[in-house]
Amino acid sequence: MTGPEPDTNFIRAVRALENGSSSTRLRAALAVGTAPDPRLVEKLVERCAVEPDFSVREMLTWALTRHPASMTVPKLVDELRSERAQARSQALHTLSKIGDRRAWPAITRALLTDADDEVARAAWRAAVVLVPEGEQSGLAEVLATQLGRGSRQTRLSLSRALIALGEMIMPILGAASTDPRPDVRQHAIATQRLSRDPDAGFELAVEEAKRVVALGRTGQDG
Template sequence: MTTLADALSDPRSSARLRAVMAAGTEARPDDLEVLVERCAVEPDLQVREALTWSLVRLPAEVVVPRLVTELQRPEAQARSQALHTLSKIRDGSVFPEVAERLGDDDPGVRRTAWRAAVLLAPDDERAALARRLSRELGQGDRETRLALSRALVTLGEDVVAPVLADASARRGDAVREHVAETERLFADPDAGSALALARARREVALGRSRRASG
């Protein structure tokens, strides 16, 4: 008889996905360890999302402590997947452990920690979290900047606006540009990334050149 561990070792992602979906449907706490361990090594994004779904369906009182231990694993994917799953469970009691990963050495883990932290932060921690996240303004590539902007927007304009104003007044051009990008997201959550702005500028320039040549 094929065990869940055997099924999750299948080289076909479709087979692994079926196994994870079946485990989630049955939602047996005995599968917890196998599912969590697979999170650290699963290469397929769709299967990883199914792993999160399956873990969320298990009792939170057994899943949450197990995921918290994953935050100390050396593998970046293990930490990132644990943070992602904790953000879906929405147990605010783990906010301190999640906040410890805000400055993780791995950029992907940091971005996931930002998303998780803003969802889990208690009301009395939101302003402090906004200040902590604002230290990252103006840093990283476009994906990182957009992730930070979206995290800040999730905290709410009433919390974040004073922090952005202070950062813009005290720091350099890169920070001010990132602050402006974040403020645009408050007005239009679908449009305000540096990537979208760069694309729009290229399209405008291309349109102008076409009109000039036509």
């Protein structure tokens, strides 16, 4: 006996990726990544935009990384224009995992300053992976406009992105540490401290930054 026809396998994979059970969808994404099928790239990208389960989304991303970048990157870049925040954030996350710098022009200022925190955080991570040599300074300037934004987790994500750009961020953080807005000053100082002493942890850096701001000093003072 011969095995199932290829089209039957394709249809089964599509149905499994849309199954109501998250464990079935997880297994389906694993199977597609294990035996990549170019015909399923569009379905994988489509599922990323709507998949409610984090673990399944991560497996979908992994499955996409198993396919040629020439096939996945253009479709993921198209997703960056979606009105659905999850479509944008997951496409950015996947692009950061693929690491193909041809996607860099699609990481726009609009994405780096997206009103949705998850999208912005994914854009920051993707940007520091994809930024070409010589463009780090411009990226750092845009990222610095987001200092003081959002929750602790959002601020930590931004700090990590800035620190990943290297020593060239220090003058930018120094300028931000004198910003008239207390939240911006505090975040800039905390990022400076975390950069100098990564082992101290973000919470300690934030607490120290709060004391510095309360005393009216900048991150450049002793």
